[in-house]
Amino acid sequence: MSVSAGSVLGEPCVLLKLGEVVLKGRNRELFETRLRSNIRGALKDYRVEVRQRHGVIAIFFPSDATAQGADDEVAEAVARRVSDVPGIVLVHLARRVAKDPEVITKAAIELIKDSPEVARKARFAVRSRRRDKRFPLRSNELDRLVGGTINDTYGLPVDLSDPELTVHIEVDRDEAFLFTGGLLGQGGLPVGSSGRALALLSGGIDSPVAAYRMMRRGLRVDFLHFSGIPFTTSESIYKAYALVRNLDRFQGKSRLWVVPFGKAQQSIKVSGQDRLAVIAQRRLMLKTAEEVAHRIHAEALVTGDSLGQVSSQTLTNITAQDNAVDLPVLRPLIGLDKTEIMAEARRIGTLAISELPDEDCCTLLAPRSAETRAKIEDLKQIERRLDAEDLAVQLADSIRPYKLDDFQQ
Structure with missing residues (x-):
């Protein structure tokens, strides 16, 4: 030439x-x-x-x-x-x-x-x-x-x-x-060179950064958002959509699914295990995400957990959550503190979106004190009462896809 x-x-x-x-x-x-x-x-x-x-x-x-x-x-x-x-x-x-x-x-x-x-x-x-x-x-x-x-x-x-x-x-x-x-540049590996993963995307600061970090390690990342609908508004969905649209510039062709999770949360809340409700909810989210991951041929799940940041992220509770699924759960932020996570969110442009107010589904479960050392057998008892395996399949059946052109920019 x-x-x-x-x-x-x-x-x-x-x-x-x-x-x-x-x-x-x-x-x-x-x-x-x-x-x-x-x-x-x-x-x-x-x-x-x-x-x-x-x-x-x-x-x-x-x-x-x-x-x-x-x-x-x-x-x-x-x-x-x-x-x-x-x-x-x-x-x-x-x-x-x-x-x-x-x-x-x-x-x-x-x-x-x-x-x-x-x-x-x-x-x-x-x-x-x-x-x-x-x-x-x-x-x-x-x-x-x-x-x-x-x-x-x-x-x-x-x-x-x-x-x-x-x-x-x-x-x-x-x-x-x-x-x-x-x-x-962004460094790392080309997206798609390491496989496909499904990220659990909340409206918070951590999960978008976790998804970005996995893109940099070569994973193509799809997104699953749990909405409190019908007990909350659609604000969190719009927020999740905005986050995915922002992150899409790193990989292209991103996909977002939304799970109407409110009724399942209500079932957990009335189960009578108030201190275990948050961890039981997290296990059900992971079970649902695993079912979705199998359907889209994703090989791992991604979460924004940071060790010790909140009560659900103690080592005991993280272990209890991993026990709920067979797929590997990747936690790229596990050793970072909040200041470090916020700095990266600011750099990649997700912080301002994450800080917008919304009705997060987790607000439906707000016990006065949460269990920091959840026992797996206690959680399994709750799941047997809820028939959690079938419930996760039903929730996966109810997901709604959101394409990036569904909403105007």
Whole structure:
């Protein structure tokens, strides 16, 4: 693929740097194939070409894909969009030029011409990487050539140890790329490379963060929300929908199901075991989620539990909950405190949604004091009275799917 003639600065493109994907040995190609597919899905609204390089993915724009003068704007939008795709650690808005020392030097001069660092005479460095060893200049020779020209042109001082501005040059097989700075990606593994899981999504702060963390570990995550309907309003459903819509930018094609859980909660509440009601409810939620997971071929459940955060999340109670199901229950937040969880929720954009008021289904069960060391046999007695296994199947039968286009944005 040759570089077309154009301005001195060359054509805009986007370079994606991979993280632990490159460490996957013989399975690396499978992970990279999945990642490229996820990138194309995230960029379905743009005309782009996604090409694999050694440890790098390059996104090119066909010459007729953008209006004249809009190339940079489109490239910036694409860079922002792919920064949300797990499996990528760095996103660089780059310039693609011919693989020629003179062309590269002129492009570097043009690249930084209007930068604030040039205006204030900032310290700079040039970092070159020569992936194509046939290129006539070694990396350090290219550094000196480009760096000397920048110094002569703009009078910037060279600082190789702590530069304020770094010009990166990567010489590839067919072209050279130039860029400064970049966006942090999500890291982790491509969504779908580790299987499928079902996340129990409340309207709180923790469960959306747990789902996000599992996406970063390669799981495609579907969502199950338990609503207090008919004893609460639909507010929690709208909130769950908003959370899923926000999280969808990390994986695409997210699915949300809602369980009308109010009547089942009432049955638990009148069972006469007030202190065990919360844990009994959690076990029934897990049983229902397991039934749904089997139907959608999910291989694990995900919850937002954090050890010791509330009474239902003591080690004894967590053990009692796990006993209710055979599927593994993943708890990615188990060792985090609330401050850490809130910080991540803020970063991924779910905190503001989670803090909106709603009638959570858990408000229907609010004993004066909850059991912190629930006994499994006591919980099973409650479940035998409720016929919990059949009840979980009935609840799974009653779920309603919500697609992301069900509500207007």
